[in-house]
Amino acid sequence: MPTSARRIGILLVNLGTPDSPETSDVRRYLNEFLTDGRVVDMPAAIRYPLFQGLVVPLRAPKSAKIYKELWTDRGSPLLFHGLDLKEKVQEALGDGYVVAFGMRYQKPGVAGALEELRAANVERIVVLPLFPQYASASTGSVQEKVMDLVKDWWIVPSISFISQFATEPGFIASIVARGRAEMDKQHYDHVVLSYHGIPERHIKKGDPTNYCRFGSCCDTLTDQNQYCYRAQCFATSRLIAVGLGLGPEQYTVSFQSRLQSRLRDPWLQPYTDEVLKEFPAKGIKNVLAFSPAFVADCLETTIEVGEEFKELFEEAGGEHWHLVPSLNSEPQWVEAVADMLRRH
Numbered sequence: 001m002p003t004s005a006r007r008i009g010i011l012l013v014n015l016g017t018p019d020s021p022e023t024s025d026v027r028r029y030l031n032e033f034l035t036d037g038r039v040v041d042m043p044a045a046i047r048y049p050l051f052q053g054l055v056v057p058l059r060a061p062k063s064a065k066i067y068k069e070l071w072t073d074r075g076s077p078l079l080f081h082g083l084d085l086k087e088k089v090q091e092a093l094g095d096g097y098v099v100a101f102g103m104r105y106q107k108p109g110v111a112g113a114l115e116e117l118r119a120a121n122v123e124r125i126v127v128l129p130l131f132p133q134y135a136s137a138s139t140g141s142v143q144e145k146v147m148d149l150v151k152d153w154w155i156v157p158s159i160s161f162i163s164q165f166a167t168e169p170g171f172i173a174s175i176v177a178r179g180r181a182e183m184d185k186q187h188y189d190h191v192v193l194s195y196h197g198i199p200e201r202h203i204k205k206g207d208p209t210n211y212c213r214f215g216s217c218c219d220t221l222t223d224q225n226q227y228c229y230r231a232q233c234f235a236t237s238r239l240i241a242v243g244l245g246l247g248p249e250q251y252t253v254s255f256q257s258r259l260q261s262r263l264r265d266p267w268l269q270p271y272t273d274e275v276l277k278e279f280p281a282k283g284i285k286n287v288l289a290f291s292p293a294f295v296a297d298c299l300e301t302t303i304e305v306g307e308e309f310k311e312l313f314e315e316a317g318g319e320h321w322h323l324v325p326s327l328n329s330e331p332q333w334v335e336a337v338a339d340m341l342r343r344h
């Protein structure tokens with residue numbers, strides 16, 4: 001008797017968000033997030049008491065206030081955009097695929113999403129962490145979680161990971177189209193491409209040949225630095241700039257969202273909140289900002305770039321700061337994701 005063809009399982013994963021903007025839920029989220037050894041790479045014996053006992057209790061009420069500003073009728077944007085993307089990618093890929101969506105921290109979790117794929121008896125699983133540039137704190141953590149979960153299955157399926165898509169033409173074209181739509185509406189003096197920061201140390205830990213010097217070494221992607229987050233951010237930026245027809249002097253690459261550390265560990269620089277203050281004195285009064293480390297709007301885009309940086313820029317004498325929305329579940333991006341998955 002012929003058997004019907006088995007389908008391919010797709011697991012889309014994003015970072016995670018609190019269940020609600022209440023302090024108790026934000027605390028639970030931050031406790032899980034900031035005790036992940038790939039995010040805070042201190043020995044567990046220090047990390048747990050320091051973060052659960054001190055950092056998170058102090059941070060949670062402040063973060064909760066900001067999450068309240070972000071929250072919508074549909075809840076957290078990171079979550080509902082992820083669910084929308086899942087639906088639309090499923091539609092684009094058709095019956096030969098089963099698409100599931102999970103979050104690295106909190107709900108819906110990666111475990112439940114993997115169970116959906118197991119129940120569908122998929123032939124193999126392709127995991128797409130929704131982070132364009134590879135970082136151990138984001139992509140690496142998702143990879144670790146997936147491997148940790150499937151290791152207990154009686155039959156371990158074939159699993160592959162799309163580790164990064166920093167230079168993927170469909171990703172770049174989707175961002176360029178978003179940017180063009182804004183640039184057609186009005187003139188901008190300058191473009192800022194602001195990426196989530198990470199400690200420089202995290203890059204050095206993934207640099208076995210000791211190649212990265214945080215200088216021009218990151219200006220090209222080579223076999224030696226293919227997983228360097230900084231080099232990937234620069235590669236994404238160059239392609240966006242080419243797509244928008246920008247010369248090197250017309251855009252700035254910078255890094256945001258650093259977690260203040262008393263150890264004063266350097267994070268990737270320049271910091272967005274510092275460079276933007278210098279723009280007005282240089283005659284840059286109208287700025288278009290992109291957040292190309294994120295494919296879905298979230299606290300770090302809508303609030304940090306869209307509101308906090310705007311305020312800082314205006315205080316420094318700037319006139320107009322505008323954030324290009326993330327790709328979310330825009331049709332061109334849905335097709336780019338489906339195409340990436342079909343080719344994988």
Ligand SMILES: C=CC1=C(C)c2cc3[nH]c(cc4nc(cc5[nH]c(cc1n2)c(C)c5CCC(=O)O)C(CCC(=O)O)=C4C)c(C)c3C=C
Pocket residue numbers: 015016017018038039040059063076078131135137138196197198199257259293294297298299300
């Ligand atoms: C681009 C991917 C991300 C990397 C790399 C990353 C590294 C990283 N983040 C923190 C600390 C925080 N990040 C927070 C929010 C947050 N971070 C990402 C993505 C990456 N983080 C996203 C998508 C979000 C938004 C989630 C949402 O619910 O909207 C937060 C929580 C907010 C706050 O309290 O400020 C923290 C804390 C570190 C320390 C780190 C690398 C070492």
Ligand SMILES: [Fe+2]
Pocket residue numbers: 196257
């Ligand atoms: Fe983060």
Ligand SMILES: [Fe+2]
Pocket residue numbers: 211212213214217218225228230231
């Ligand atoms: Fe580098």
